Structures are given as C-alpha cells and as structure tokens.
Amino acid sequence: xxxxxxxxxxxxxxxxxxxxxxxxCLASPGAGFxxxxxxxxxxxxxxxxxxxxxxxxxxxxxxxxxxxxxxxLGRAAQIGNRxxxxxxxxxxxxQIRPDLPEVYNNLAVLYAARGDDKRARDYLFTALNTxxxxxxxxxxxxxxxxxxxxxxxxxALNTHSEDARNATPLPTLTPLDYMLDTRAxxxxxxxxxxxxxxxxxxxxxxxxxxxxxxADTERYLKFYAPQFVVPDGLARADWENQRRxxxxxxxxxxxxxxxxxxxxxxxxxxxxxxxxxxxxxDNFSDTVKKFxxxxxxxxxxxxxxEITGS
Numbered sequence: 001x002x003x004x005x006x007x008x009x010x011x012x013x014x015x016x017x018x019x020x021x022x023x024x025c026l027a028s029p030g031a032g033f034x035x036x037x038x039x040x041x042x043x044x045x046x047x048x049x050x051x052x053x054x055x056x057x058x059x060x061x062x063x064x065x066x067x068x069x070x071x072x073l074g075r076a077a078q079i080g081n082r083x084x085x086x087x088x089x090x091x092x093x094x095q096i097r098p099d100l101p102e103v104y105n106n107l108a109v110l111y112a113a114r115g116d117d118k119r120a121r122d123y124l125f126t127a128l129n130t131x132x133x134x135x136x137x138x139x140x141x142x143x144x145x146x147x148x149x150x151x152x153x154x155x156a157l158n159t160h161s162e163d164a165r166n167a168t169p170l171p172t173l174t175p176l177d178y179m180l181d182t183r184a185x186x187x188x189x190x191x192x193x194x195x196x197x198x199x200x201x202x203x204x205x206x207x208x209x210x211x212x213x214x215a216d217t218e219r220y221l222k223f224y225a226p227q228f229v230v231p232d233g234l235a236r237a238d239w240e241n242q243r244r245x246x247x248x249x250x251x252x253x254x255x256x257x258x259x260x261x262x263x264x265x266x267x268x269x270x271x272x273x274x275x276x277x278x279x280x281x282d283n284f285s286d287t288v289k290k291f292x293x294x295x296x297x298x299x300x301x302x303x304x305x306e307i308t309g310s
Contacts, residue, residue, distance in 0.1 A: 037068055044072055049080030060089075067097050074106060083110050101127035105137050112144065120144060121307070125291065128274070139265070141272060141293070197264045201271050201294055204301040209255040217244045225295055225302035250281035257290070269296040270304075277308075 036059065043052035053076040060069050074089035087110055090103050097103070108123035121144060127137040204223065211220040221240055230239045247253065257275040264271045273292040279285060293305040 037066075037072065040069075040072060044076050044079065047079060049076050052076040053080060053082070053085075064092075065096055067093055067100075070096070071103065074103075078106065078110065083113065086110055099130050101130045101137060104130065105140065108137075108140060108144075117144060125307070141291075193268070194264055197268070197271060198262045200296075201262050201273060201301055202260065204294070205257065205260070205273070205275075205292075208303070209257060212247065212255045213253050215247050215250075215253055217247045220247065223303055224306075225297065225304045227295075227304060228302075229305045231306070250283060252282055254278075254280045270294070271301075 040052055040056055040059070043055070053073065056069060056073040056076055060066065060073055063069055070089050070093040074086045074093065077083075077086035077089060087107065090107050090110075093100070093103050104123045104127035108120040108127070111117075111123065112120035121141070124137050124141050124144070128141075208220065208223045211217075211223070221243065228236070230236050234242070256278045258278065260273070260275040262271055262273050271294050273290075273294055275290055276287055277290040278287050288308050291305075291307040292303055294301050295304045296302075
C-alpha cells in the first residue's frame with residue numbers, strides 16, 4: 001500500500017467561477033486503498049472517467065458504506081462533468097463521514113460550476129469549520145471572492161452589456177500536487193514580509209473595530225474597498241445607509257475580536273481573516289464567527305468581503 005499519493009491538477013480557466021477540486025483519497029488512519037479500488041483509482045487519475053464511473057458504481061452498490069469508493073465515484077462523475085451524480089455521491093459520503101473537508105470542498109466546486117456562489121461559499125465555510133487550517137478551502141474562498149468582487153466592480157462601472165460582462169477576466173488556476181495527508185497545517189511562509197502583512201492587517205482591523213465602537217460611521221465605512229461585495233444583493237448606497245442606521249441606534253457599542261487568524265495569500269495584496277467577533281450594546285450582545293477577505297491598495301488594507309457565520 002502506498003503511504004501517500006500525488007495527483008496532478010491541470011491548469012483550467014475558472015469557468016463559471018469553478019473552484020479548485022481536491023484530488024485526494026479519503027483513507028482511514030494507517031490504511032491505503034483496498035486492492036479492488038487500486039485499478040479504479042488509476043482510471044480516475046488517467047482521466048478515464050466513464051470507465052471508472054461504471055465500475056465504481058457497481059462497486060458502491062455492493063459496498064455502500066465504503067468512503068474511499070464513494071469519494072472516487074464522486075470524482076469520476078465530476079471529471080466526466082456529470083454534476084448531479086457527483087453531488088449525490090458526495091452527499092451520500094457525508095452521511096457516513098460528515099467530518100471530511102475534502103468532500104465539502106468538492107461540493108463547492110460543483111455548485112460554483114453551476115453559478116451557485118452562495119452554496120459554494122457555504123460548503124467552503126463548512127470545510128473550514130471541520131478543519132480550520134484547511135489550506136485549499138482558503139484558496140478557493142479567495143478565488144470565489146475575487147470573482148464576486150470582479151463582478152461587483154463591473155456593475156459599479158455600469159457595464160451592463162453582455163459583451164462587457166463576458167470581458168471580465170477570470171482567474172486561471174495553478175497546477176498543484178496534493179499529498180495524502182490533507183490534514184497537515186499549511187505552511188504559510190515566514191520571514192519579515194509575512195509578519196509585516198499580518199501586523200498591518202491586525203492594525204486595520206483594530207481601527208475598524210474602534211470606529212464601530214465609537215459609532216464613527218463615516219470612518220467605519222472607509223474600511224470597505226470600492227469593490228466590496230455587498231451582502232444580500234443590496235446596492236452599495238443602500239447597504240451603507242443600513243449600516244448608518246444600525247450603528248447610530250444604540251446608546252453605546254463595544255466591538256472586540258479574539259482568536260484572530262490572518263492568512264496572507266500568494267497574491268501579496270490579499271489575505272484571508274477569521275476571528276470571533278464579540279459585540280455588545282445597551283440592548284443586544286452576541287458572539288459570531290467573522291470571515292473577511294482583505295485587500296491592500298497602495299499602503300492601506302481594505303475589506304473586500306465580509307461574511308458572518310454562526
């Protein structure tokens with residue numbers, strides 16, 4: 001049995017905001033692929049999706065709780081662009097193993113290919129909830145947010161024609177190899193540049209929380225990038241007015257954060273951030289998980305995307 005494997009990802013345009021799939025097996029600790037699955041795995045690796053799918057489908061009917069086989073079945077269907085069977089295989093696998101971030105990630109890939117950005121985003125957040133250091137899910141969130149931000153920016157520029165929308169550039173994915181041990185904490189680099197980025201982002205977030213706590217709404221709003229992806233489909237002006245009303249209402253506000261995690265990306269102008277946000281006012285208090293994508297413009301960092309989790 002192999003202790004680890006590598007499967008190359010081909011460089012593919014991010015068509016319909018397609019996210020990077022994970023090509024890994026899901027093995028129990030200390031176990032490799034069963035002998036019966038080894039040739040089927042090779043078929044999947046070699047891109048023989050139809051042959052692999054037919055044989056894996058038969059195998060899964062005889063072994064309906066084999067997690068490795070279900071994952072391969074989903075991958076074979078996914079490679080063959082059979083979205084519904086792929087989703088069905090992954091969802092069945094989650095009934096057996098709901099703790100696998102790889103499966104949530106690949107479901108996000110499928111829904112992104114359908115243009116369902118919200119569901120793709122939700123699955124990626126679930127992947128991160130099951131394994132907060134899961135590097136590929138962070139990378140895919142960045143790709144998704146970059147695509148959403150590009151779309152929002154085009155709308156802001158009043159590019160309503162079909163040709164203008166189609167002209168919006170889409171990112172291209174870089175080929176990657178994945179080890180079997182997908183649970184390893186990603187190495188996010190080191191040195192002074194990474195440390196300086198984290199320091200700058202933390203300073204920006206501290207100032208953002210202070211502006212909110214002081215009900216300094218105009219300063220608070222300046223922390224959001226011009227390309228900020230406005231939630232719930234609101235126009236930027238409507239969202240800003242909504243924030244003004246909500247911030248000016250309470251007699252006092254206190255906003256703090258803890259468990260701050262800042263992950264600079266290979267694109268040195270972007271970073272992914274998550275933290276526990278503690279909010280308290282005279283009539284309400286709560287603690288929520290907050291996810292941000294932040295972008296550096298010039299020498300300042302701005303919020304590009306803001307998502308509130310549970």
